[in-house]
Structures are given as structure tokens and as C-alpha cells.
Amino acid sequence: METLTKERNKKSKKIPVRGMMDNVMEQFESAANHIKLHPNIKKILSITNNEIIVNFPVKMDNGEVEIFTGYRVQHNNALGPYKGGLRYHPTVDIDAARALAMWMTWKTSLAGLPYGGGKGGIKLDPSKYSQGELERITRRFTFALADNIGPEHDIPAPDVNTNSQTMAWMADTYMSTRPPAERTANQHVVTGKPAGSGGLEGRDRATGYGVYLSIKFWAEKNNESLIDKRFIVQGFGNVGYWAAHFLEKDGAKMVAVQDAFGSIRKAEGINVENLLSYSKTNKDSVVGYPEAFDLDNEKFFATECDICIPAALGNQITKDNAPVIKATLIAEGANGPTNVEGEKILLEKGITIIPDILCNSGGVVGSYFEWLQNRNGELWQLDEVMAKLHKKLKESFEKVYEYAKCESIDMRTAAYCIAIERIEKAYVQRGIFP
Structure with missing residues (x-):
């Protein structure tokens, strides 16, 4: 018979991340083969567009300087600006960022958003740093990334161990690097901000x-x-x-x-x-x-x-x-x-x-709504946001469920097929430069 115990397991779980890129590539291959994706487009989608690694110093509360490594991987932008979160975690590395960026490309495409996929973060354990240190780390990371992000180029958002406060620091730092006349026009460089600082009601x-x-x-x-x-x-x-x-x-x-x-x-x-x-x-x-x-x-x-x-x-x-x-x-x-x-x-x-x-696409759909709200100078109410989320997510679910049923395949393969076909159509219509 079970009893409440006094001894609690205080050991952190070891969470593996190696092999994430292998997983996403095998999933991509399965869907690409199912839809007979054109070999040239398959080559393009199999690699990332840009991989940014920055090493930057930050002064700690005790006066010592610590060097941090940050990542931003931009997978594909055929449908629009790169979009995806930034996480603060000891497991962040280039392999994980590549896989997560590629997943974001499929996610934004499946949701019918005008975005591509990006992902990144900083390799650190945030529990080991004070609030002041995390702010300085975030601002310095944003400064290091400033030429590689932007409201019409690459739009970060919260992810594991980052939140609305993190995004507020990022937005403020980025806007401070712009000419005075352009600062307020760049508020939508990140999404997931606090509601009082340009964020969306219900984004949390x-x-x-x-x-x-x-x-x-x-x-x-x-x-x-x-x-x-x-x-x-x-x-x-x-x-x-x-x-x-x-x-x-x-x-x-x-x-x-x-x-x-x-x-x-x-x-x-x-x-x-x-x-x-x-x-x-x-x-x-x-x-x-x-x-x-x-x-x-x-x-x-x-x-x-x-x-x-x-x-x-x-x-x-x-x-x-x-x-x-x-x-x-x-x-x-x-x-x-x-x-x-x-x-x-x-x-x-x-x-x-x-x-x-x-x-889990509700997050990026909510980010899209926030981006639009900032772009258009609007303020949406919570009930309006939730209704829009329900409508958008139901449309996506219906497409995937019916595709899987019609093709007699699992829902993941169906979702990938729909997402990749939309990107393939964009390349076919636009052609490949030059």
C-alpha cells in the first residue's frame, strides 16, 4: 500500500538532447518520400541557411567576468522571416538548435503563417545566476545578435527557461541599438513580451x-x-x-x-x-x-x-x-x-x-498575433485572442487529421507532408535565384 514519504528525490533528471537532428532528418525524409518532394528542394530544406555562434563576456555580481556561448540557427525563410524561441539551458548546442530551427520551419508552415524557422539560446543553467546577472547576460546576447535579428528578418520568442521578462530586456536592448526615429517601429523584433510592453493578452x-x-x-x-x-x-x-x-x-x-x-x-x-x-x-x-x-x-x-x-x-x-x-x-x-x-x-x-x-503550435500562432498587433498599432482583448487561436488551431488540426486518414499514415507524417508541400509550392512559384 502506498504511503506519503518524507524522502524526496532531489536529483535532477538527465535529459538527453543528442540525436535530435537525426530524429528531425528521419522524419523529414519519411514525409519527403511520401510526397515525392523534388530533389532540388529537398537539398535546400535539408540544410540550414545560417548558423550564428557568439561568445560574449558578462561581468558577474562579484566583479568577475564570465564568457557565455550563444546560438541562433536560421533554417529557412522561403515563407517569411525566421521565427522561433530562445532557450537558456545547459543542453543548448548547435545540434539541438539546428533540429529545433528545422521543426520551427515545419510548424510555421503547417499553421499557415508567413514565417520561416529559427531557434537558439545560451548554454547556461539560469538557476545559478541572479536576476541582475540574467538581465546583463540577456542584454549582451541581444547586442551580439543585433545584426542577425529584426522584426522583418528574425523574430525570437520565449522558450525553455526564458519568459516575458527576458523578451522585454531583448526588445529594449535591440531598440536602443536603432536610430532614434526607428526605435518604436522595432517593438515587434521579439514576441512573448509582457502585456504592458507590447505583449499579447493570453500569450502566456x-x-x-x-x-x-x-x-x-x-x-x-x-x-x-x-x-x-x-x-x-x-x-x-x-x-x-x-x-x-x-x-x-x-x-x-x-x-x-x-x-x-x-x-x-x-x-x-x-x-x-x-x-x-x-x-x-x-x-x-x-x-x-x-x-x-x-x-x-x-x-x-x-x-x-x-x-x-x-x-x-x-x-x-x-x-x-x-x-x-x-x-x-x-x-x-x-x-x-x-x-x-x-x-x-x-x-x-x-x-x-x-x-x-x-x-504545441499555439505559441507561435500567438506570437504571430502579437507581431501583427505591434505592426498595426492595435490592442487585442483576451477573448478575441482566444477565439482567434481556437479558429486557427482547429483549421490546422482538421487538415492534419483528414490528410492522415485519407493517406492512411500517422499524424506526424501527415503534418510534415502538409508543411513541406506549402514550402515546395513557394519555391516552384518563385524559382531558385539566380
Whole structure:
């Protein structure tokens, strides 16, 4: 019989990122072969346009100077400016940035946005730095990138361990580097800003809301109710929390949560808002939550549930843990949480996967709305934003679901096919310079 324990697992999970580029390339190859993508266009889409690596010094609170390495990979801009997040994490490297930038190209294309794909970040553990140090790091990174980003060229956004405050620092620094007459016209150089500084109402919940909507649309297609559906969430940050928040409102039950410090479970359901309140007082960790039981990290994916939401980092579902997954639906809140070997096992088991480029696209759609709002000098209300998100995401889901059904393929391949075909059409119509 389970009991609440006093000993909590304080060890951080080791999250692998190596091989992400291998995963995205194999997924690309599968879709490209299915649609018989023209070999010349396949060559173009197989490589990145630009890869920027910057090393920059920042003075720490103690007066010492530390050197940081930052990355920005710009994959493709056939459909419009590069678009994608910046993350602060020890696992950030050029391989991860390449894979994530390529995923962003497919994601923006699938959503029908006038964007290409980019991604990047800084290799660091933000928990080891003060707020003042993080501000100086962010501003110095922005200064180093200034000639490679811009509101009509490359538009960063928040990602893992970055937030609206990070984007506010970036926007202010970038605008300060422009001539005085151009500064206010460059506010949309980044998205995900605070609502009071040009940000979009509801941008904080857009990604998680999109994950929730994808699950809801899938349930409707299968004539199922979300009431009493059991779900597990890996990663209780912005995406995981908001997805859980909306699912709980529809009657679903969160039965297990895992973060970087450990895992908890409760078969009767964990109250989402209570857990959020607890985590805010516990260094953003769910470990030690008194209303749930400890769970070994290795047993998290084996939890009895209907829906699994990996909303942490990449390569979390692999050939090692895919066989024990009990869910009938995987809703990918993170980018690349399922590797190729793990996905093959899941599909063989008859488990449906709503792929990342569809499932978590609410964030980039929300970013597009913010970009438009800034560009046009408008202010959109929350209910208007949520309605627009619902409409846009439903259109994307319908396209992918019907394509997969018509072609008898999985939803990831269908999503890739739709995304790549749109880019191929742009190249065919415009031609290749010179």
C-alpha cells in the first residue's frame, strides 16, 4: 500500500538532447518520400541557411567576468522571416538548435503563417545566476545578435527557461541599438513580451491552450468525452500547467506529474491550481507536494492513464520507455519529445501521437498575433485572442487529421507532408535565384 514519504528525490533528471537532428532528418525524409518532394528542394530544406555562434563576456555580481556561448540557427525563410524561441539551458548546442530551427520551419508552415524557422539560446543553467546577472547576460546576447535579428528578418520568442521578462530586456536592448526615429517601429523584433510592453493578452497560455485544444479536437473526432480522462504531464512549466488547467476544467484528472527534480502521482487526481501554488513556494518544483505520493522517475511513463503530455524537453520517449506507456494518446507539448525508435513502438501499439508541430503550435500562432498587433498599432482583448487561436488551431488540426486518414499514415507524417508541400509550392512559384 502506498504511503506519503518524507524522502524526496532531489536529483535532477538527465535529459538527453543528442540525436535530435537525426530524429528531425528521419522524419523529414519519411514525409519527403511520401510526397515525392523534388530533389532540388529537398537539398535546400535539408540544410540550414545560417548558423550564428557568439561568445560574449558578462561581468558577474562579484566583479568577475564570465564568457557565455550563444546560438541562433536560421533554417529557412522561403515563407517569411525566421521565427522561433530562445532557450537558456545547459543542453543548448548547435545540434539541438539546428533540429529545433528545422521543426520551427515545419510548424510555421503547417499553421499557415508567413514565417520561416529559427531557434537558439545560451548554454547556461539560469538557476545559478541572479536576476541582475540574467538581465546583463540577456542584454549582451541581444547586442551580439543585433545584426542577425529584426522584426522583418528574425523574430525570437520565449522558450525553455526564458519568459516575458527576458523578451522585454531583448526588445529594449535591440531598440536602443536603432536610430532614434526607428526605435518604436522595432517593438515587434521579439514576441512573448509582457502585456504592458507590447505583449499579447493570453500569450502566456497560448501554447498550453493549443495542447489542450488538440486533445479536445481528437476526442471529438473519436466521439469521446474528456470527463474523467486521466492524464499525466511531464514538465509543469508554462506549457504543462496551462494544458492541465484547461483539461481539468473539462473534467479530466491529472494523475501524475514529473519535473526536473522528481515525480509525483495520485490515482484520484492532483488538483492543478493547488499544485501550481505549491510549486511557486518550492523553487518551481512539484517534489514534496503533500497531497500526492512519490513516484520513481523511471516509472512515470508507466503510470495508468489515457493521455500522456510530454511538455519538457526533447528525446524523452525512447525505445527504452515507450513499451511501458499505457496512454492511448500522446500530445506533444514539447519540441521533439519522442524519438524515432520510440515513435515506432508507440505506433505499433496503436497509440495515437499528436505531433509537436501541430500540438504545441499555439505559441507561435500567438506570437504571430502579437507581431501583427505591434505592426498595426492595435490592442487585442483576451477573448478575441482566444477565439482567434481556437479558429486557427482547429483549421490546422482538421487538415492534419483528414490528410492522415485519407493517406492512411500517422499524424506526424501527415503534418510534415502538409508543411513541406506549402514550402515546395513557394519555391516552384518563385524559382531558385539566380
